[in-house]
Structure formats: C-alpha cells, structure tokens
Amino acid sequence: MRTLFSFSSRPSLLALTLLAGCSGYSFHTNLDKENFDEYFKPGSVRIYEQDELADLNYLYLGTIEGESCQADANQPVPNAGDARTLARRRAADMGGNGVTFDKCAEFSDTPGCLKQVICYGQALKVAEEK
Numbered sequence: 001m002r003t004l005f006s007f008s009s010r011p012s013l014l015a016l017t018l019l020a021g022c023s024g025y026s027f028h029t030n031l032d033k034e035n036f037d038e039y040f041k042p043g044s045v046r047i048y049e050q051d052e053l054a055d056l057n058y059l060y061l062g063t064i065e066g067e068s069c070q071a072d073a074n075q076p077v078p079n080a081g082d083a084r085t086l087a088r089r090r091a092a093d094m095g096g097n098g099v100t101f102d103k104c105a106e107f108s109d110t111p112g113c114l115k116q117v118i119c120y121g122q123a124l125k126v127a128e129e130k
Contacts, residue, residue, distance in 0.1 A: 042088035046098050048124070057127040058098065064090045064123045069113040080104040083119040091123035098124035 048056075066087030068078035083104060091099045101121035110116050 042085045042092065044097060045088040045091045046126070047084070047088070048098050048100050048126070050100055053100065053124075059125040061091070061094045061096050061123040061125055063120070064094070064099065065118055065120050066090065067119075068117045070115045071113055073114065078106075078113070078115050078117040080117050080119055083117045087119050087121055091121075094123045096123035096125050098126040100124065 064087045066083040066085065066089075068080070068082035068086070070076065070078045084101060087101070088099055091097075099121050101119055104117055104119040107116045107118070108114070
C-alpha cells in the first residue's frame with residue numbers, strides 16, 4: 001500500500017497547516033523610525049575632553065545633565081554611563097554633536113530615588129574637520 005506522505009514529511013505538513021491558519025494574523029511592533037532615531041541619538045554625540053577643544057572650531061549650545069536613578073531596591077544600581085548617555089541624548093536634542101563633562105555626582109535618598117547619579121556637562125556643535 002502506498003501512502004501519499006511519508007512520516008518524515010508530516011512535521012512539514014503540520015507546520016504548513018499552522019502557517020496557513022495564521023495567514024490573517026497581523027503583527028504590530030514599536031519599531032519605527034522615530035524609536036530608532038531616539039535609541040541611536042546618543043551615538044551621534046562625541047564626548048570630548050577639555051584639552052581636545054583647543055584645536056577645534058565649536059559652538060557652545062548650553063549646559064546639560066543626565067541622570068541614572070534607582071527608584072527601588074529591585075532595580076539596578078545607578079551608574080555614570082547611563083547618566084552620560086542621557087546627557088548625550090539631550091545634547092543631540094539641542095542640535096549638538098559633542099559634549100564635555102565636568103563631573104558626575106552620586107546622591108542617596110533623593111526624592112524618587114534610593115540612589116542617583118547625575119552627570120553635568122556642556123552641549124557643543126563641533127565643526128567637521130575638512
């Protein structure tokens with residue numbers, strides 16, 4: 001007796017049947033251009049040391065700060081890297097492509113945070129080298 005399908009093809013047939021049954025399924029995601037732009041925004045802002053600025057043509061845009069907060073004990077400890085990333089995002093929002101940091105400070109028991117790190121700096125628009 002011949003069969004139309006061998007045992008080895010049954011998993012494939014089952015998968016095709018399941019996929020056909022889901023053909024009306026719609027997929028929604030939060031991945032859109034705005035989210036990508038926002039996520040990668042800090043990457044467009046370079047961190048400069050004060051002594052690097054002597055040889056550059058730049059415009060001072062204003063002061064910035066970024067924070068990292070631990071709101072409750074179950075959250076990760078705040079760190080300066082997250083605070084600097086937020087500050088770089090804010091510099092990009094101001095039209096900047098560079099930032100210098102003065103300092104980062106750690107605080108305990110501030111309103112809304114068990115621990116908090118805040119980094120302070122300046123947003124810059126640095127002219128591209130020719």
